[in-house]
Amino acid sequence: MSYRETVQYLYGLQQHGIKFGLDNITGLLSALHNPHKTFPSVHIAGTNGKGSTAAIIASLLQGAGLRVGLFTSPHLVSFTERIRISGKQITEHDVIQLAEEVREFVSQSAGFSPTFFEVVTAMALLYFKRKKTDIAVIEVGMGGRLDATNILTPEVSVITNISFDHKEFLGRTLGEIAFEKAGIIKKGIPVVASIQEPEAKAVIEKRAEEEEAELFFYDSDFSADMKKEDFTGITFDYSDNDIIIRDLLLPLAGVHQMQNASVAIKAATIALRKNTVTRGDGDAGRRSTVVSPGLRVSASPRQEIIEWIRSGLASTKWPGRLEFISEKPPVVIDGAHNPAAAAALAQALKRTFLEKYKKIIMILGIMNDKDIEGIMEPLLPLASHIICTAPAGSRAARAEKLAAAAASLGFHTVRATRTVKEALDCAIQLAMTHDPSPIPPPLILVTGSFYTTGEAKEVLGQKGVLGGLRE
Known part of the structure; x- marks a missing residue:
């Protein structure tokens, strides 16, 4: 298939509509030898801000020297925007190759009709495995609990602002929508969340308690103060525990991006602090463990953390938002x-x-x-x-x-x-x-x-x- 034919094939899968549940993605990834189990991940749900937050987390982890996969949706102009490694979009050649593999499996499986999003999710995860990503940042497609991306067991789960959207699929009340979003919370996996309306916050807290997951809320457990804002971006101070990082620059406009950036910093530091992330050396496959960068560390590592946070934020690129x-x-x-x-x-x-x-x-x-x-x-x-x-x-x-x-x-x-x-x-x-x-x-x-x-x-x-x- 040509690239154009490949994209047509993928979008032709929309005839199968939207299907909630993990059966299809489980079967598909099993046939592909479970690529999602070969690298750590950060999983992000929410109504607004999850794309920006995902992009910032990816940039922060890149600033720490990691090879970072990023899976987001929708795209603005080109399908290849959805799947990136260290800021570089997947090539058209790789899209063709991955789609052919998935298509072959689907054609040989009677009665198996995966959706567009399920197939693209599988392609992204397989791509990240083959390109030896150190960690992948994965954005939920819709909801969370029954979304294809919820096959993951991440290093940290992130829930951005929850509000009303997709009510025909996720529920008519904020509590019902929050229940679907909070479905990404896993047993013992830390959760970082934006400020939420009381109804949504209560649902997240209940789910985290049930799953024995440590929960961190913006403006309660960590916070930020705006220093400067204009149409080119924002400058702010970030506070967490006994540390304040001053004059952080994010080249994304809007005061709401301060919260997204703060959530991203907290999530990225947790992902690295868990000491399971390794640094790869390109496709050569040479790996070395990243120093555990919790915020309560000695002066020298702390300064290193501040520098990669500063560098990662300043390097963030996320089109389509102001x-x-x-x-x-x-x-x-x-x-x-x-x-x-x-x-x-x-x-x-x-x-x-x-x-x-x-x-x-x-x-x-x-x-x-x-x-x-x-x-x-x-x-x-x-x-x-x-x-x-x-x-x-x-x-x-x-x-x-x-x-x-x-x-x-x-x-x-x-x-x-x-x-x-x-x-x-x-x-x-x-x-x-x-x-x-x-x-x-x-x-x-x-x-x-x-x-x-x-x-x-x-x-x-x-x-x-x-x-x-x-x-």
Whole structure:
């Protein structure tokens, strides 16, 4: 198969829909000789922030000198974004090879119909084994308890902010959703969690107690203080036990990233402190044990820890989250696709971006099954112009539906376009004809869905293969 045919095959597996449970992934990984048992891992669930947190953890572990696998979803432009080792995306050749192996097993197994996500999870785990990763950072696809990634027994489990999303699959109450997310907690495995609503926190605490898992909450067991924030990133102090690390720089914008970074630091130090992680030497396979870097250690190792934390944070790259994809005119994308994420985006815009950019031209493209009004409510008051659009794909809400939702919230001067390209063309034209008195020109913000932001990247020059397929 060519790479294009391979991606088509993988997305063809979506005909099997979404299946919750570990039977398929267990059988698939067993046939592949259980690659997930050959390396340690960090497992991450949550509603918002889990992708950013995963990327930061991976960067921190790389800063400590490890060869780190990273598995995330969805992608923005190219399928290869999902599977990385030490920041480098999997090659198209390796995607073809891994998919062929899995396809051969599936074709020989009567009645076995794994889903897209199950197959891609298996491919990632097999890839990490073959490339001799020292540790892998694995993001849950949806939920946690019955997600294919829950086949793992990690060094540490991470639960980021829990809010309402995928209610048709995970439950209608915060407690029900938290129950699914907390399902990644394993017997005796430490857990690091973001600040949670009381209902969600109680569920996590109960599960951790049942599994005898040590539990660390942000702002209770470790914390951070913001020092500086702007549209290029944040600078903050991190506190844990008797140590304070000052003036840490993270090149991701938004005050919410301070919590994500703090959770990542705590999780990364736990993963290394367990003293089971080894350092590899490329594909040569030479291994040596990493010094156990708990935070309560002697002065010399402690300084080394501070330096890899500082280096790892500063090197973090995570596209699609308040990311500038154009400077002239200024265009920023953010994949906020539920009310909590939209509120965090609105806060970041008010605290940083509006100091420089006095006007925001907002392009919104939202999936039909999302809380459209809930996403719009915190964002629309910040916009000088609102353009509704629909990215490619059957799940996208029609632009007219979004415009009607905006009108119901009191915003009647809204433009509707058929495509993301038309929306960008319209926004750029508006930016070029703005009143020249405010300097710089208006900021164009593209948000509402990773489908929308990914398509915007393609329109502005980043080409993928079958880019309309992203989940």
